[in-house]
Amino acid sequence: MLGLPKRIVFYMKPYSIGLRIMSLQLKHYPSTIENRAIKTVEFISGNNSINWAQTDGALVISAKGEKPCKVACVFKIRFETD
Numbered sequence: 001m002l003g004l005p006k007r008i009v010f011y012m013k014p015y016s017i018g019l020r021i022m023s024l025q026l027k028h029y030p031s032t033i034e035n036r037a038i039k040t041v042e043f044i045s046g047n048n049s050i051n052w053a054q055t056d057g058a059l060v061i062s063a064k065g066e067k068p069c070k071v072a073c074v075f076k077i078r079f080e081t082d
Helices: none
Strands: 008-013 016-021 038-043 050-054 059-064 075-079
Touching: 038 050, 038 059
Parallel strands: none
Antiparallel strands: 008 016, 016 059, 038 075, 050 059
């Protein structure tokens, strides 16, 4: 279980979804919850296609299209060692 990341930036515009999870970065810092390489990211709460990248500074996820709901977007993250 990852728990709640300490620093999340989440924004939604009418036709885009963007998410930066700094606690899932590749470099290990005291605030990093998890630093394993990410294998896949799936958008569970919608049919939007997504792009994602795990960098030294954050896991960055972006999706285009209509927002699937007003309350929350759900992503499934799998790690290389799962």
